Amino acid sequence: MYNQLRQEVLQANKALKKHELIIFSWGNVSGIDRENGVFAIKPSGVAYDELTADKIVIVDLDGNVVDGELKPSSDTATHLELYQHFENIGGICHTHSTYATMWAQAQKEIPCYGTTHADHYYGTIPVTNSMDEESIASDYEKNTGTYIINRFKNIEPLDMPAVLVANHGPFTWGESARAAVKNAVVLEEVAEMALGSKLINPNLKSIDRNLLDKHFLRKHGKNAYYGQD
Amino acid sequence: MYNQLRQEVLQANKALKKHELIIFSWGNVSGIDRENGVFAIKPSGVAYDELTADKIVIVDLDGNVVDGELKPSSDTATHLELYQHFENIGGICHTHSTYATMWAQAQKEIPCYGTTHADHYYGTIPVTNSMDEESIASDYEKNTGTYIINRFKNIEPLDMPAVLVANHGPFTWGESARAAVKNAVVLEEVAEMALGSKLINPNLKSIDRNLLDKHFLRKHGKNAYYGQD
Amino acid sequence: MYNQLRQEVLQANKALKKHELIIFSWGNVSGIDRENGVFAIKPSGVAYDELTADKIVIVDLDGNVVDGELKPSSDTATHLELYQHFENIGGICHTHSTYATMWAQAQKEIPCYGTTHADHYYGTIPVTNSMDEESIASDYEKNTGTYIINRFKNIEPLDMPAVLVANHGPFTWGESARAAVKNAVVLEEVAEMALGSKLINPNLKSIDRNLLDKHFLRKHGKNAYYGQD
């Protein structure tokens, strides 16, 4: 019944390994079927080489496993929180990819230093606040989602499909599980470029608003003209 | 009719992936047939793995597609502008390769710190000015070309087959599409080395003129003695 | 008789190459059979491609070779010292992996900058003191172990399965040879991330104790809930 969703989420998880964003069993990707009110997610602690479609876990929007033998990712409550509040996203990806994690650990937003960034993220990539003791002590994974949502109060999730969780690492999302992974790959590239640009020119500022608009809107929205569509 | 040109441009585009200068559908390479007044270029938004010769688009020097089913690269107008003004170049390559883009984003020229650089680029690798609001608002891609040409007023394009477009990334060129890609590979290497040298010795200056001359002219021009020719 | 132990240690050594932690014959992994009072270790100076199970050397806890034709690793006395004092470890791994060695050479501990680190190491990764002249002059490899043990006076080895030997490189350990290698892979990743985070934010401090506790204890000890067990 959930076969197609499982396949999509399996392929998206496998793509994390292909793009060298993860090692061992780190990271996780999910995809949602909003019509049926369920999402599919990687099982906890399973290595990517051993991942098969039947191991993907199906979870409903109350957080209950409705299909699958294994425990879902330990980050499932974060995914759930994001699906409930970001109503137009279709997939979520979490990694500890090297350069994005450097910025998350440093608790520094990634300024938009160039068009590679502007093509995909509509401005500065935000960092969440550091979590307080109480939020860590109980419902930690759910609260991780809450901190993300609070940071996005004035940001449209599909205009900024990435966040750096302070002291932790990136979450990305998109219209599908596959798009979420693509945004994770681009984020890693953008994070590496931003570190290098900062080392070359420590006083560097974000690009001008009109160049940001030009590039983001060249690829997104009703006036987009990139690609074959 | 354009079969050979398409094959050359296909192979040059595929080489971008082999040399790990691009991910997804980023970047584009073109090659020109000056006799017939057309150039061949990568289609917009097509992944490199799916690229075949028949998908390469043929464009004339008024910017019209004269053969091919797909839309040409969104950067086609930049290529056209360069072909019109740099009359002895045969191919153009645009990437967002990591280290070259770091320098472009930082809006810093790459000084000639050593002979790897001097073997291929006859001096400091220039950066364009940041584009003004009007140039971004209309004919953005054509104007990108114009900014490059303005920066090259006193520079011979084949002596300096690379430029960093400010806030964006590198364009390279050469006598053929293949040579343009080779210059993109070397630029990426030179950009990485330059960042490292600057970190080791923040006060580093360009090499002396006579060492620059020796290395560039050892490989280029009528007294060249490198290689088998 | 030692066939299974040799196989485990062989696979663990081969994994060093797969994870690109070593070049040539650098590094070595061992695993102990505490019941029989022996450990198996890589032979000295043998390249990983040429390593086979029968070349793995069996050493007793007095440091004598009890089975095998080859000389054991030149670091055998360090392994022996650690097995004698860290009674609950089952395997040891030594590499000169690039980023971990940068920190060891710099004689700087790796602060816990994020949850990737906290998931695996319960706090700051320690550096040994630099060895004094006498400790270098005689029994150098045994004394390397002694310096590690002295540094761990108030640290539980399985809570902190890694150390940076000053001016040298990392040793890691775990419940098995395989776990020791996994800790070496994670250490290298954590060391790279820490350098990047420090470059982005030179004033960065370790994460709070409660976040450290949350992540380490989520994966270790009786209340762990990560994975399928």
Added chain:
Amino acid sequence: MYNQLRQEVLQANKALKKHELIIFSWGNVSGIDRENGVFAIKPSGVAYDELTADKIVIVDLDGNVVDGELKPSSDTATHLELYQHFENIGGICHTHSTYATMWAQAQKEIPCYGTTHADHYYGTIPVTNSMDEESIASDYEKNTGTYIINRFKNIEPLDMPAVLVANHGPFTWGESARAAVKNAVVLEEVAEMALGSKLINPNLKSIDRNLLDKHFLRKHGKNAYYGQD
């Protein structure tokens, strides 16, 4: 007649590509047969994939090609100069490997920051002086060798089988062509580690003399005890 020498030098050149020290036709390795007074060297400008034993050029100690159809490496005169003055070396390797070239461009010696370095190079890796105008203008490649030799007046070549040519890149050597390549691989690793250690601890000094002696002499000379010999 020169078949074995050609094979050794071919394999050593191919190893440069395997170890990712070169791109395109950059770099060159040679090996000498002192009994017959000839050395074998890579031809100029030939890509590594196209290199075969019969393309390797045989040169005598007056610099004349004595066997082979192709022009020898443009750096042949440098190799010749080194063979004439470093009488116990059997092979030479020149690359523009990324990290070693960063240091050469920065005109900074690589201090001995740790045991990885000390295992292979007996102290600080030297940089030549920058070449003067006259030395560049005529016999440039021969003079490159002379600058190296002048820098080694008080250094035993096999104790320090590497040099950084200022503004240019590394030359390494050893008892054979293969050993010269191994020293180039290790140098690249050491150069990368040194940059990282310097970034982590800008005030870092070389290791103490007794640790340097311990590690270098553990692997070299009559009291060596590393490996199976």
